[in-house]
Amino acid sequence: MKNNVLIVGASGGIASALIEQYSSEGARVFAVSRAPLSDTNHSGDVTYHQLAEQDDRHISEFVEQLAEQQVVLTTVVITTGFLHRESDGIHPEKRLEDVSEQALAAYFSTNSIIPAMWLKHLVNIMSKEGSTLVCLSARVGSISDNGLGGWYGYRASKAALNMLVKTASVEYKRRLKDVMLVCYHPGTVDTGLSKPFQKNVAAKKLFTPEFTAKQLIHHLSALNRDQSCHFIDWNGEVVTW
Ligand SMILES: NC(=O)c1ccc[n+]([C@@H]2O[C@H](COP(=O)([O-])OP(=O)(O)OC[C@H]3O[C@@H](n4cnc5c(N)ncnc54)[C@H](OP(=O)(O)O)[C@@H]3O)[C@@H](O)[C@H]2O)c1
Structure with missing residues (x-):
């Protein structure tokens, strides 16, 4: 069966590399972005879909369109996420006094x-014969690993993402049987998201999006598919919840 791959957040650094990698391996790639991207951005079988608003209704309509075209997805990577946003002045909080209702709401x-709305609708078009759904999470979303503090909104929203994925994995397994959900920490990757925070990162620990895409695809193929949900990092190591 052909690998039908959906990448959400297609204009992003890691997403672009994933689209390139999957399409170069012969997969049929559906790429969703808020931005109007062109099908000529990548070689191979890539179709871009603009979804300017990603709410329950618009995601549902998009998934229904794919269902009408009899698309059955084998791999999904939801890369949607942000850490800082200049347009409304949101930066990760250093101390309690920086915590704001507006920023917390934006992070969540x-x-x-x-991602939760994608999980809700994608269950209807994922393959029952061996499918994988990945959400790009972050190690800072691990509650047990949090020794440093700070970054309240980003941490809490990634911890919530992890719980949503873990909870959905129980139902996905019941409904689809051969399916695996993964929360993935890509390490620090040289994209717009990490730019302001790269100063203290050793050069060899700042990964290219291309390396990141290859690592992710490699680790997915090695995971135990009997386990419905995994939280792993760029090196394939388990991250504690
Ligand atoms: N880079 C790192 O060091 C790092 C480390 C740990 C975890 N991660 C995680 O990896 C994922 C991808 O990050 P990246 O480094 O590739 O960052 P990126 O280049 O900024 O890409 C993130 C993508 O998320 C989508 N997005 C952002 N805000 C959105 C919004 N309000 N509504 C809908 N979509 C939105 C955008 O896609 P469209 O505009 O195309 O829709 C954007 O291109 C994120 O979830 C991030 O938290 C990254």
């Missing part, structure tokens, strides 16, 4: 709620 909206 993008990092937890949008």
Whole structure:
């Protein structure tokens, strides 16, 4: 069966590399972005879909369109997420006094709620014969690993994402049987998201999006598919929840 891959957040650094990698391996790639991207951005079988608003209704309509075309997905990677946003002055909080209702709502909206809406609708078009759904999470979303503090909104929204994925994995397994959900920490990757935070990262620990895409695809193929949900990092190591 042909690998039908959906990448959400297609204009992003890691997403672009994943689209390139999957299409070069012969997969049919559906790429969703808020932005109007062109099908000529990548070689191979890539179709771009603009979804300017990613709420329950628009995601549902998009998934229904794919269902009408009899598309059955074998791999999904939801890359949607943000850490800082200049347009409304949101930066990761250093101390309690920096915590704001507006920033918390924005973090949860993008990092937890949008992926949750994708999880809700994609269950209807994922293959029952061996499918994988990945959400790009972050190690800072691990509650047990949090020794440093700070970054309240980003951390909490990624922890919420992890819980949503873990909870959905129980139902996905019941409904689809041969399916695996993965929360993935890509390490620090040289994209717009990490740019302001790269100063203290050793050069060899700042990964290219291309390396990141290859690592992710490699680790997915090695995971135990009997386990319905995994939280792993760029090196294939388990991250504690
Ligand atoms: N880079 C790192 O060091 C790093 C480390 C740990 C975890 N991660 C995680 O990896 C994922 C991808 O990150 P990246 O480094 O590739 O960052 P990126 O280049 O900024 O890509 C993130 C993508 O998320 C989508 N997005 C952002 N805000 C959105 C919103 N309000 N509504 C809908 N979509 C939105 C956008 O896709 P469209 O505009 O195309 O829709 C954007 O291109 C994120 O979830 C991030 O938290 C990254």
